[in-house]
Amino acid sequence: MNKSGSLIVISGPSGVGKGTIIPYVLKKVKRLKVSISATTRKPRNTEVDGVNYYFISKEKFNSMIENDEFYEYVNVLDNSYGTPKKQVDDLLAKGYDVILEIETIGAEKIMNEYKCVSIFISPPSFSELKNRLINRGTETQEQIELRMKKSEKEMNSVYSYDYVVINDDIEDCAEKIACIIRAERLKVKSSKAFINKIINS
Amino acid sequence: MNKSGSLIVISGPSGVGKGTIIPYVLKKVKRLKVSISATTRKPRNTEVDGVNYYFISKEKFNSMIENDEFYEYVNVLDNSYGTPKKQVDDLLAKGYDVILEIETIGAEKIMNEYKCVSIFISPPSFSELKNRLINRGTETQEQIELRMKKSEKEMNSVYSYDYVVINDDIEDCAEKIACIIRAERLKVKSSKAFINKIINS
Numbered sequence: 001m002n003k004s005g006s007l008i009v010i011s012g013p014s015g016v017g018k019g020t021i022i023p024y025v026l027k028k029v030k031r032l033k034v035s036i037s038a039t040t041r042k043p044r045n046t047e048v049d050g051v052n053y054y055f056i057s058k059e060k061f062n063s064m065i066e067n068d069e070f071y072e073y074v075n076v077l078d079n080s081y082g083t084p085k086k087q088v089d090d091l092l093a094k095g096y097d098v099i100l101e102i103e104t105i106g107a108e109k110i111m112n113e114y115k116c117v118s119i120f121i122s123p124p125s126f127s128e129l130k131n132r133l134i135n136r137g138t139e140t141q142e143q144i145e146l147r148m149k150k151s152e153k154e155m156n157s158v159y160s161y162d163y164v165v166i167n168d169d170i171e172d173c174a175e176k177i178a179c180i181i182r183a184e185r186l187k188v189k190s191s192k193a194f195i196n197k198i199i200n201s
Numbered sequence: 202m203n204k205s206g207s208l209i210v211i212s213g214p215s216g217v218g219k220g221t222i223i224p225y226v227l228k229k230v231k232r233l234k235v236s237i238s239a240t241t242r243k244p245r246n247t248e249v250d251g252v253n254y255y256f257i258s259k260e261k262f263n264s265m266i267e268n269d270e271f272y273e274y275v276n277v278l279d280n281s282y283g284t285p286k287k288q289v290d291d292l293l294a295k296g297y298d299v300i301l302e303i304e305t306i307g308a309e310k311i312m313n314e315y316k317c318v319s320i321f322i323s324p325p326s327f328s329e330l331k332n333r334l335i336n337r338g339t340e341t342q343e344q345i346e347l348r349m350k351k352s353e354k355e356m357n358s359v360y361s362y363d364y365v366v367i368n369d370d371i372e373d374c375a376e377k378i379a380c381i382i383r384a385e386r387l388k389v390k391s392s393k394a395f396i397n398k399i400i401n402s
Contacts, residue, residue, distance in 0.1 A: 123399070124399070126399070155400055156400065158396055159396075163389060164387060164392050164396060166395075176387055179380045179383050179384050179387075186365060187365075188321070188360060188363065188365050191365050195323070195359055195365060198325070198326060198327070199356055199357065201326040201328065
């Protein structure tokens with residue numbers, strides 16, 4: 001069986017809305033799943049273990065690093081985030097495309113090491129990004145200033161990606177990402193089994 | 202001004218339905234035009250000069266070849282077809298994406314010589330393609346057999362293209378092509394001016 005989906009890396013500056021958009025994309029596209037990251041940070045209000053993240057201890061995280069069980073892992077503001085390999089590989093083998101929603105540093109690692117489709121979500125402007133972080137209300141003023149400096153760096157990594165989508169309107173942004181995923185499935189290199197069937201018909 | 206659209210090559214075996222699908226695509230996507238080819242063949246029933254083709258004499262066609270006025274030209278079953286450069290270049294300069302609907306031999310020339318997005322339209326099977334040629338009723342039995350042999354050759358060129366779309370249902374096929382064109386516009390390499398604006402915001 002040579003049934004295998006594509007890795008789809010979705011990244012962008014902190015606060016751009018990656019986590020909000022992806023459920024909309026999942027509703028629009030069949031045969032698509034999102035990878036659940038492991039993190040050592042505390043859950044935010046509405047977050048559920050095993051749904052939003054696997055919330056694990058620093059000890060468990062370190063043992064997974066030692067056992068090479070992550071596609072990538074990264075430390076962001078005192079917390080660690082990682083993409084567990086097994087869960088993603090199982091889905092790819094079943095023919096699902098799998099979205100990895102990751103910070104830009106982790107995304108760079110994946111893009112350098114694995115075949116993937118990469119999508120950068122951009123804010124319409126930096127002032128809009130700052131407003132969103134303030135409205136989220138989960139960070140202090142100092143943390144927001146720190147994040148904004150980081151966001152400017154993160155924005156510069158956009159040139160490493162295949163696609164860039166502006167998050168101006170959630171529904172529109174999700175439709176554009178869905179369109180990218182559908183178009184990628186129509187690439188000749190993704191359709192070889194099907195083409196051979198027609199040629200031999 | 203650095204405003205420039207993309208060349209979009211749409212090809213596939215004779216009779217696959219390229220000419221039928223493209224008007225549907227044009228309705229779905231803004232800022233998109235189709236190039237009008239010049240040909241020496243006689244108009245079919247409903248075809249209009251300057252809309253479906255520029256119907257020109259063999260003498261005129263040859264003088265355009267001599268003056269290097271074609272992107273590509275090709276002879277198909279005693280007739281000549283060519284893509285006039287000027288009309289396409291004017292539209293690209295205005296920021297339109299321009300579809301070139303061309304036979305596979307002309308498409309290969311364009312793909313080798315110019316930066317373009319290439320889409321191959323495939324029949325669901327060869328038997329379906331034969332049925333369509335019979336139903337079109339414009340060719341003799343002998344011409345159909347000749348076309349089918351050519352179609353098998355044409356089908357093998359699919360691997361030179363970026364994308365392949367099966368024409369099983371016109372509306373579905375047109376939507377897929379529209380999706381490819383929208384996704385191509387979201388590529389980072391197509392969005393540099395916009396990205397710079399955000400980074401400098």
